[in-house]
Amino acid sequence: MALFRWDNSYSVGVAEIDQQHQQLMALINELNDAMSQGKGRQAVGEILGKLISYTARHFSDEERLLSQHGYPEYEGHKAKHAKMVDKVKALQKDVDSGKLTVSADVMKFLQDWLSKHIKGTDMKYGSFLNGKGVH
Ligand SMILES: [Fe+2]
Numbered sequence: 400m401a402l403f404r405w406d407n408s409y410s411v412g413v414a415e416i417d418q419q420h421q422q423l424m425a426l427i428n429e430l431n432d433a434m435s436q437g438k439g440r441q442a443v444g445e446i447l448g449k450l451i452s453y454t455a456r457h458f459s460d461e462e463r464l465l466s467q468h469g470y471p472e473y474e475g476h477k478a479k480h481a482k483m484v485d486k487v488k489a490l491q492k493d494v495d496s497g498k499l500t501v502s503a504d505v506m507k508f509l510q511d512w513l514s515k516h517i518k519g520t521d522m523k524y525g526s527f528l529n530g531k532g533v534h
């Protein structure tokens with residue numbers, strides 16, 4: 400069962416970014432499925448790895464777009480991304496070493512992490528980019 404479901408409240412009004420956010424949600428759902436099906440540490444670790452690399456790619460695409468258009472809050476936004484990547488990498492390290500198992504709590508953390516970032520931080524650049532002709 401999907402943990403994360405896309406709806407319009409997640410739309411930042413930029414098609415490419417919305418698509419990438421949907422892909423991130425799909426990866427979180429994939430991880431949740433693997434966790435709830437009791438898949439092993441290796442399978443779970445692989446999906447977590449995919450989530451991290453896609454997140455890094457998404458953040459760099461987003462940052463490129465924001466810097467290209469001179470977004471005034473670019474530096475702060477970039478710093479938030481770096482902090483998020485650090486957190487999830489720390490989580491991955493603990494999962495890899497067996498110190499942590501991906502549980503419903505971990506899934507909730509990842510879901511909140513993405514959801515709050517999209518709705519609280521990404522949402523702020525939507526009208527700015529739209530004003531620059533980016534849709
Ligand atoms: Fe962002």
Ligand SMILES: [Fe+2]
Binds near residue numbers: 420457461517521
């Ligand atoms: Fe984003």
